[in-house]
Amino acid sequence: MTEKLKPTLSTIHLWGIAVGLVISGEYFGWSYGWGVAGTLGFLLTTALIATMYTCFIFSFTELTTAIPHAGGPFAYSRRAFGETGGLIAGMATLIEFVFAPPAIAMAIGAYLNVQFPELNPKYAAVGAYIIFMALNILGVKLAATFELCVTILAVIELLVFMGVVAPGFSISHFVAHGWAGSDHFSASALSGVFAAIPFAIWFFLAIEGAAMAAEEAKDPKRTIPKAYITGILTLVILAIGVMMLAGGAGDWQKLSGINDPLPQAMKMVVGTHSGWLHMLVWIGLFGLIASFHGIILGYSRQFFALARAGYLPVGLAKLSVFQTPHRAIIAGGVIGCAAIFSDGLINLQGMGLTAAMITMAVFGAIVMYIMSMLSLFKLRRDEPNLERSYYAPGYPVVPAIALAISVLCLVAMIWFNFMLAVIFALMMVLAYIYFRLTAQQRLLAPEDLLLMGHK
Template sequence: MTEKLKPTLGTIHLWGIAVGLVISGEYFGWSYGWGVAGTLGFLITTALIAIMYTCFIFSFTELTAAIPHAGGPFAYSRRAFGEIGGLIAGYATLIEFVFAPPAIAMAIGAYLNVQYPGLDPKYAAVGAYIVFMGLNCLGVKLAATFELCVTILAVIELLVFMGVVAPGFSLANFTANGWAGSDTFGVHAITGVFAAIPFAIWFFLAIEGAAMAAEEAKDPKRTIPVAYISGILTLVMLAIGVMIFAGGAGNWQTLSGINDPLPQAMKMIVGDNSTWLHMLVWIGLFGLIASFHGIILGYSRQFFALARAGYMPAGLAKLSAFKTPQRAIITGGIIGIIAIFSDGVINLQGMSLTAAMITMAVFGAIVMYIMSMLSLFKLRQSEPHMVRSYRAPGYPVVPAIALVLSVICLIAMIWFNLIIALLFAAMMFVGYLYFLATKSQRAKASEAMVLSSEQV
């Protein structure tokens, strides 16, 4: 019997998942972009990426509403381009969602280390995995309600951060040494703009993960468009605001390349012992937790969907008594914990573990974005009569902008991160070898997949 997920989520839950998946990107990770582009260069990078994501979400929503499937991009690309298309999109999405959580878990450890200097961030990160894998195993409605609560608190906290820092904000601080290599927009500055792409993408990475909760959404053709569009507008506003206010608080160079830029920026304004600072550290954890918890939900549904379709071992598609894919949740957690303890053991282009995991996750995301936009164009041609309760506005220009910018991002990322690009390609190749070796497994699952496609 084909395993089925239970629809229990409303619009507000889906908004909470969409924003919660991403909101940790406003708390950390992006400041690595200052180190390679400067504040002004990174502002340009962020503006370009914000345009890309806005166009992408307005287009991607058409696919999500028309094909509400736990596999998300895997299902769209498989429908558009067959098994190979599904393979590329599915494995790229899985890499994105498996490698983002270790970076977030390490940031959780760094935030806790601010309060408890004797606490090893790695052990705190592992503790976070154990707690939130357990919560995800208890049921999607409980998990999504928790996600909504911590997401709302995280949004409020970012607004509080901007309000507290605002009195000490100085535009001169933000613009000082704002270009990579020089104070003018020269060759080094332009290079920095492109080199910083992974860290600007981190501001918005994983918003598409709400698509993986589509099978568990009530009336997905109506609720998903509202959740996605309101979600991306929320995130663009927060990303620009947080970056500008943090950069104007003092010497931004001291915030570059650390996992807790917001508490350190606030210290410049209110000092080390302010109540506001302690509040930011504790409540700021909610932003990291929201993304960490939400991405666990996302990677588990991707494992589940791939396994159900025969692209991964069938055991990963088994549901527990709580109707959650427990085995998939645990598998992704084991991979993440191994990644955490590889810090200092494996050196990737001289990057910190956090920067390397972010870059790996972004490679997966960009490949998936490209496949999704190609699927949108292909399905418009091959299935013009498909029921589309939501249509991408400005078609074909808006999705074309998303596609072109995604391709530019991929080229730039390969150029500046060749070793990680090769590692990403190696992972995709291993997935392809598994694909070749498991034809009979997919044949057994194909009837259920066809049935699922017809139902949606």
């Protein structure tokens, strides 16, 4: 019997998932981009990436509503390009969603370590995995309702941050040494703009994960477009506001390359002992928790969909008594916890753990974005009669912009992160070898009528 997920989620739940998946990117990670591009260079990078994501979401929504499937990009690419296309998109998405949580878990550990210096951040990160895996196992509606609550609190907290630091904003602070440590634009500044791409993507990474809750959405053809479009608008406004106001609060160079730039920026304005600062440190955890919890939901649905289709061991598609993919949830957690303790390998790449996990997740995301846009073009050509309740506006220009910027990002990332690109490629090759050795497993998998075009 085919394992099926139960539709229980409304538009507001899906908005909470879409924004919650991403919102930790407003709290940390992006400031690493200042270290390589400067504030002005990174502002240019962010504008480019915001353009890509806006075009991507307006286009991706057509796929999500036409094929509401737990596999998300895996499902669209498999329908457009067959089993190998499904493998490429599915594994890239899985890498994105499995490697993003360790970076967020380490940030949670760093926040807690500020309040409890005796607490090892790594053990705190593992504890976060255990708590939020358990919550996801207990039921998707409970998990999504919790996600919505912490997401709303996280958005409110970012607005409070902007309101508190705004009086201390100075444009002279923001533009000082704004081009990769220089006051002037140059060739090295342009290089920094491209080197900072992974950290600008971190502002928006994983918003597409709401597609993986599509099977659990009520009336997905109506609710998903509303959730996605309001979600990307929410995130673009927050990203620009947080970055500009933090950069103008004081010496921005003190904020680049740390896991808690917002509390440190607020400290420049209100001082060390302000009640606002203590509130930000504690409530700031909600932003990290929202993304961490949401991405666990996302990776578990990707494991589930790939296993159900025979691309991964079929046992990962089993559902618990709560009708949640508990084995898939645990599998991603085991990999994430192993990554947290992989400092030796990461140090060989000359990067810190957080920056390396972010970059690896972004590699998966960019490959998936490319496959998704190619799938959109191919399905428009091959299946003109596919039922589409939503059409990408400005087709073919808008999806072409998303595709072109995605390809540019991939080239730049390979150039500036070659060793991590090799590791990513090796993971994809290993997945392909497993894929070739397990053809019988896919033959025995239940036929997925939605994927195979028999609507």
